[in-house]
Amino acid sequence: MNHDVFYVRPQDVSDETIVFRGDENRHLVRAMRKRAGDSVLAVDGRGRAYAVRILKAGKGETTAEITGVHEKPGERDLEMTLAQGLIKGGRLDWLVEKASEIGVHTIVPVSTANSVLKTLSPQRMSRLQKIALSAMKQSGRSFLPGIAPVTAFDAVLESSSVFDVRLIAHPVPRGGPGVPIPRGRRILCLVGPEGGFESHEVEKAFECGFLAVSLGPARLRAETAGIVLLARVFSLY
Amino acid sequence: MNHDVFYVRPQDVSDETIVFRGDENRHLVRAMRKRAGDSVLAVDGRGRAYAVRILKAGKGETTAEITGVHEKPGERDLEMTLAQGLIKGGRLDWLVEKASEIGVHTIVPVSTANSVLKTLSPQRMSRLQKIALSAMKQSGRSFLPGIAPVTAFDAVLESSSVFDVRLIAHPVPRGGPGVPIPRGRRILCLVGPEGGFESHEVEKAFECGFLAVSLGPARLRAETAGIVLLARVFSLY
Numbered sequence: 072m073n074h075d076v077f078y079v080r081p082q083d084v085s086d087e088t089i090v091f092r093g094d095e096n097r098h099l100v101r102a103m104r105k106r107a108g109d110s111v112l113a114v115d116g117r118g119r120a121y122a123v124r125i126l127k128a129g130k131g132e133t134t135a136e137i138t139g140v141h142e143k144p145g146e147r148d149l150e151m152t153l154a155q156g157l158i159k160g161g162r163l164d165w166l167v168e169k170a171s172e173i174g175v176h177t178i179v180p181v182s183t184a185n186s187v188l189k190t191l192s193p194q195r196m197s198r199l200q201k202i203a204l205s206a207m208k209q210s211g212r213s214f215l216p217g218i219a220p221v222t223a224f225d226a227v228l229e230s231s232s233v234f235d236v237r238l239i240a241h242p243v244p245r246g247g248p249g250v251p252i253p254r255g256r257r258i259l260c261l262v263g264p265e266g267g268f269e270s271h272e273v274e275k276a277f278e279c280g281f282l283a284v285s286l287g288p289a290r291l292r293a294e295t296a297g298i299v300l301l302a303r304v305f306s307l308y
Numbered sequence: 309m310n311h312d313v314f315y316v317r318p319q320d321v322s323d324e325t326i327v328f329r330g331d332e333n334r335h336l337v338r339a340m341r342k343r344a345g346d347s348v349l350a351v352d353g354r355g356r357a358y359a360v361r362i363l364k365a366g367k368g369e370t371t372a373e374i375t376g377v378h379e380k381p382g383e384r385d386l387e388m389t390l391a392q393g394l395i396k397g398g399r400l401d402w403l404v405e406k407a408s409e410i411g412v413h414t415i416v417p418v419s420t421a422n423s424v425l426k427t428l429s430p431q432r433m434s435r436l437q438k439i440a441l442s443a444m445k446q447s448g449r450s451f452l453p454g455i456a457p458v459t460a461f462d463a464v465l466e467s468s469s470v471f472d473v474r475l476i477a478h479p480v481p482r483g484g485p486g487v488p489i490p491r492g493r494r495i496l497c498l499v500g501p502e503g504g505f506e507s508h509e510v511e512k513a514f515e516c517g518f519l520a521v522s523l524g525p526a527r528l529r530a531e532t533a534g535i536v537l538l539a540r541v542f543s544l545y
Contacts, residue, residue, distance in 0.1 A: 169532055174525075209529065287410065290382070295410065299539040302535070306540040
């Protein structure tokens, strides 16, 4: 079924019709061989899904009429941001895929004291956005996770006051699952890079009102910690 | 630090000394260039970690004297088994790595109605065991997760009565996080392959006392569902 879900840009949606363009249109027409009369599902990446019937399929663009609208399929009533210390290559790809599948709203790659990588090339950013788009369709979500530009650790803290709940993955002494995670609509999860945060970074986060969440007695890789923290918070909703 | 953790087979541990052999000895002596007098950490994969000092390093084997013993570092007081519908290639590798990092005790690859793959070659089994070993060392655990042979779905159910808690990842109607997960020492998590379980399989599991745990409104890939369910259960401990 997921093969029949296609992305439509919000600006290509009008009252009665939508238009598929670019990569997505090529995928629709060439790979999936959809033609006039075929019914498919379109998602706009902003929480709307449309049942549509194709009117005219073309190489450049395909027009379809809207036969039904669904609000926020596949979504929780929650905005989850994952701010994750920058990690390398395939592990970052994987993190973006999994976080997008399980319901993240925005991923912020963070440059921290211990992150080996400090920037992402435009090619990498573009690849990560494609991974997020593919995961959105795969998982039946209707919101397209955003990949923010690389942001400095201090800047993440400075802009963190807009969140209802601020969590930082940080080991606490053994024994017990730690403090309960409060509920909220806008949640920020902050996770270190390989090598973790420096203690002065953790202190700063505490001063900004972040709560420490321990992810257990084992030492998790950075990307594993990101997914485990998201899974844990999502389990409350 | 994790580079200084090495695996020692339980049968190579005596009262005062241990002996590293095989791959692990080659890694110790060739790659990490450890010599007589060096101190390293050894884990036996059964919950014991030893601080040791090398007495004699050799190409074939290395002997070290035990200077300290730690019981169950990196482990919860819990035995978690993940029985997962067989999935292909890299996604299974990834699942084994992540489940091993976060604390799984045993992974049972399960052959179900919808699993495309029905067996794993000896080479694949060996590769999965190496991934589990590496993840154990990486994450500072002391228990080496076991990879069981491929097991038929019905056989998993038949042997499930030894577990205190039996959970099956299964979508439930939207709204609310579902029933609370009971606590226990031996826990079995059952997760489908790509394509999920057939409804007759889910019914059989319910008859055997499995509880359904919903992993949220999005449709997760099989390996993502496995990790999310583990993360969710571990968060209670």
